[in-house]
Amino acid sequence: MVILEIAAQGVRGFAPAGGRLALRPGYNVAAADGVVLRRLLEVLLYPDTPADAVPRVASGPAGPSARAGITVVGADGVTLRVLRDLGAGTQMQRFDPERRAFLGVSQDPAQVGAALRDGGVPPRENLLALLCLLASELPSRQAPASLGASPAAPRRALAPDEARARLAALRDELAKAESADKLQYQLDGLQTRLFKVEELLRAGEQIRERLRAAEEVVAGLQGLDEAAKSLGDPEARLSAYERASARKDETLTRIGAEREALADVEARGAPPPFWTERQFALGLVGAAASIAAGLYSEWRAVALLAIPAAGYSAFLGLRWASEAEEADRATRRYRLLEERERKAKEAYERDSADIRALMKAVGVETVGDLRDALARLARAFGTAEEERRHLAEWEAQKENQEAAAEKASLQQQIGEIERSLTEEAGGYLRDPRAVEAEIQRLEAELEAPPEPAPVAAPAAPAGDALKATLERAAAEFGGTTGAALRAVQQRLLQLLPALSGQRFSGLFVDERGNLTVQGGGRTVPLSSLPPVDRDLCFVVLKLAFMERALASGRSVALLDDAFGSFAEPVRRGIARVLKQLGKTGQVLHATADPVFREAADHCA
Numbered sequence: 001m002v003i004l005e006i007a008a009q010g011v012r013g014f015a016p017a018g019g020r021l022a023l024r025p026g027y028n029v030a031a032a033d034g035v036v037l038r039r040l041l042e043v044l045l046y047p048d049t050p051a052d053a054v055p056r057v058a059s060g061p062a063g064p065s066a067r068a069g070i071t072v073v074g075a076d077g078v079t080l081r082v083l084r085d086l087g088a089g090t091q092m093q094r095f096d097p098e099r100r101a102f103l104g105v106s107q108d109p110a111q112v113g114a115a116l117r118d119g120g121v122p123p124r125e126n127l128l129a130l131l132c133l134l135a136s137e138l139p140s141r142q143a144p145a146s147l148g149a150s151p152a153a154p155r156r157a158l159a160p161d162e163a164r165a166r167l168a169a170l171r172d173e174l175a176k177a178e179s180a181d182k183l184q185y186q187l188d189g190l191q192t193r194l195f196k197v198e199e200l201l202r203a204g205e206q207i208r209e210r211l212r213a214a215e216e217v218v219a220g221l222q223g224l225d226e227a228a229k230s231l232g233d234p235e236a237r238l239s240a241y242e243r244a245s246a247r248k249d250e251t252l253t254r255i256g257a258e259r260e261a262l263a264d265v266e267a268r269g270a271p272p273p274f275w276t277e278r279q280f281a282l283g284l285v286g287a288a289a290s291i292a293a294g295l296y297s298e299w300r301a302v303a304l305l306a307i308p309a310a311g312y313s314a315f316l317g318l319r320w321a322s323e324a325e326e327a328d329r330a331t332r333r334y335r336l337l338e339e340r341e342r343k344a345k346e347a348y349e350r351d352s353a354d355i356r357a358l359m360k361a362v363g364v365e366t367v368g369d370l371r372d373a374l375a376r377l378a379r380a381f382g383t384a385e386e387e388r389r390h391l392a393e394w395e396a397q398k399e400n401q402e403a404a405a406e407k408a409s410l411q412q413q414i415g416e417i418e419r420s421l422t423e424e425a426g427g428y429l430r431d432p433r434a435v436e437a438e439i440q441r442l443e444a445e446l447e448a449p450p451e452p453a454p455v456a457a458p459a460a461p462a463g464d465a466l467k468a469t470l471e472r473a474a475a476e477f478g479g480t481t482g483a484a485l486r487a488v489q490q491r492l493l494q495l496l497p498a499l500s501g502q503r504f505s506g507l508f509v510d511e512r513g514n515l516t517v518q519g520g521g522r523t524v525p526l527s528s529l530p531p532v533d534r535d536l537c538f539v540v541l542k543l544a545f546m547e548r549a550l551a552s553g554r555s556v557a558l559l560d561d562a563f564g565s566f567a568e569p570v571r572r573g574i575a576r577v578l579k580q581l582g583k584t585g586q587v588l589h590a591t592a593d594p595v596f597r598e599a600a601d602h603c604a
Contacts, residue, residue: 001120001555002073002586008040009191010066010086012055016604019191026601027582027589034134034560034590041558044070044082045121047109051086067192074119075555080105082112092116120555130476130549133542135562139465140531163442170439187417194410200403207391214384221377234374237355238367244351251344255337262330273320283313466515466526466538473545485509488544495540499573500533507537532565539563543577550585557581561591568595575599 007020013033021030030037039053056066066086073079079095081102092112093102106112117123122131135141218225275281286309294303355370364370394400467481474484485492485507496504504519507526515526517537526537539562546557559578563571575596581587582601589596597603 001075003070003556003588004073004079005071006037006040006044006069008066008068009195010056011036011040011068014040021604023586023588023604024602025582025586027579027587027599028602028604029589029591029597029600030604031592032590034558034562035136037560037588037590038132038134038558040068041070042124043086044068044084045116046124047082047084047090047112049124051084054086056086072116072119072121074116076119078119080115080119082116122549122556125472125476130473130545131557133539133546133557133559133562135560135564137465137469137538137542138562139534139538140565160446163446167439167442167446170442174436174439183417183420187414190410190414190417194407194414197403197407197410201400201407204391204394204400204404207387207394211384211387211391214380214387217380218384221373221380225377225381238371241352241355242367244348248344248348252341255341255344258333258337262333277316280313280316283309283311283316287313466534466541469538469541469545470509470515476549482509484545488541488548491544491547492540495544495577496537499540499570500536501569504533504537507541535565536570539574543574543581547581547584550581550587555585557585557587559587559589559591561593563591563596564593571595572599 002025003023005020005022008014009019011019013036016030016032021032023030036055039055042049043051043054054066054068067084068086069081069083071079071081081093081095082090083093084090089107090109090112091107092105092115094105095101096103105115287306290305290309291303294300294306355367359367359370364373470481470484474481477484477487489506492507493505496506500519504517506518508516508518508523515537516523517526517529517533526534529537550557563574566574571593572595576599578587578589578596579599579601589600591597
């Protein structure tokens with residue numbers, strides 16, 4: 001089970017803003033009265049608990065208007081809300097995900113309690129025994145006489161003149177208290193009506209919240225919207241961009257294929273001049289030598305050899321001409337291919353400049369990503385427009401207009417009454433009944449002086465808080481107190497030295513059930529320690545049992561401001577332990593100590 005919200009009206013000591021605590025899983029810290037918070041949890045989670053346990057705002061007629069509510073998510077995932085009028089009955093509602101609203105389920109306390117138990121609410125005994133750590137449980141608060149505290153001195157009877165002066169002051173205080181009480185009654189009624197009106201207007205606030213979220217999304221896409229407007233028809237421009245890209249790719253592919261075909265000619269390059277080749281010169285020399293031998297010797301037939309020799313040189317010249325022409329054609333073709341490539345790229349750059357600029361502005365790499373961005377823009381505009389339509393329809397309803405006007409009027413009236421209450425009270429005022437009781441006592445004393453007060457007997461020491469905790473843990477987990485202590489002994493051996501500055505190393509129980517603590521190389525009875533050390537041992541023991549209870553499925557633990565007597569390093573160590581406990585279950589800590597607020601997962 002996880003508690004999502006606790007709300008109260010007309011409850012004294014429950015003072016968060018708006019009378020509401022919004023909670024989350026983990027370690028929660030709330031600036032509230034821990035005792036009042038525990039009583040509220042008892043009244044709300046256990047409907048058979050009498051509502052008289054919850055202190056109400058000091059007002060007579062306004063008493064029945066005190067009310068409280070709690071919203072929980074059960075172990076089965078069902079969200080339940082319990083509303084209890086502290087002067088009437090209990091109602092349970094279940095959240096309907098389809099209608100997105102709470103629907104009434106039952107007003108029978110037995111059925112409400114059974115549904116809460118099915119949702120994971122621990123039994124009341126478990127909550128009080130293991131899952132609560134309150135300042136009133138500390139050993140120093142339990143046994144004042146055994147810790148050396150002196151009993152309170154009997155009240156001194158006032159002299160007649162003093163009593164009359166005190167009566168006059170009390171009657172003046174009573175007049176102020178009654179006036180403030182009437183104002184408080186009016187304020188409670190207006191706040192109750194305002195609560196109902198706000199419940200009615202909550203649907204409009206939800207629509208406004210969704211509209212604000214949609215407008216924030218649209219604002220985040222403002223740059224994309226302005227760039228998209230410059231395109232005119234974005235879809236047509238994207239299609240044209242894709243066609244331009246396809247044409248460029250096709251042209252570059254063809255150019256690449258033609259270049260590969262000309263690669264061999266390009267690699268050979270232009271042929272060297274034929275007259276620089278040795279074979280060409282040898283052919284001509286051979287032809288001249290053959291002619292000379294035929295003319296000036298008797299072997300005239302040798303002159304015929306000049307024909308093949310000169311023909312070979314001519315062949316070399318013709319081959320050079322062919323290769324030179326081929327190289328020239330390849331060069332011209334390369335130039336044409338380069339020109340085609342340049343024109344293709346320029347056409348692409350020209351046809352796609354706007355789309356590429358838009359992609360750069362949006363920060364995407366592909367057209368697909370740009371289409372997705374434009375689709376998000378269209379959805380954002382559509383959502384915002386739909387929420388505006390819903391808001392307009394909601395505001396057009398007459399009952400909502402009347403509720404909005406009534407809310408403004410109620411807030412104005414509440415402000416005026418609060419100012420009047422501040423002027424009347426000027427500070428803390430007691431309950432008129434308490435003032436009347438004191439007036440009656442003083443009047444009785446004036447009529448008949450009181451007899452001497454008897455000497456008060458020494459207060460009997462209260463039960464040992466640590467023993468009581470062990471016994472309750474043993475009853476919860478089964479077994480003896482020694483077995484219960486051994487079950488958490490490993491955790492105690494970690495927490496006690498860390499929180500005590502290594503002064504204590506462990507807690508033990510003897511065969512008679514007496515607790516001892518080990519420290520400084522010796523074992524001493526726990527009862528012989530100073531009050532602050534006994535409190536520390538109690539806190540460590542309670543935290544160890546609380547951790548085990550949370551790990552076994554009891555999902556909510558409650559603490560109040562029980563650590564104020566410890567030094568800051570100790571409180572910071574306890575805060576770390578509570579934060580760790582929040583990982584296994586929900587921890588609700590009622591305190592204003594900044595040490596714990598810094599460590600909390602959520603501050604309510």
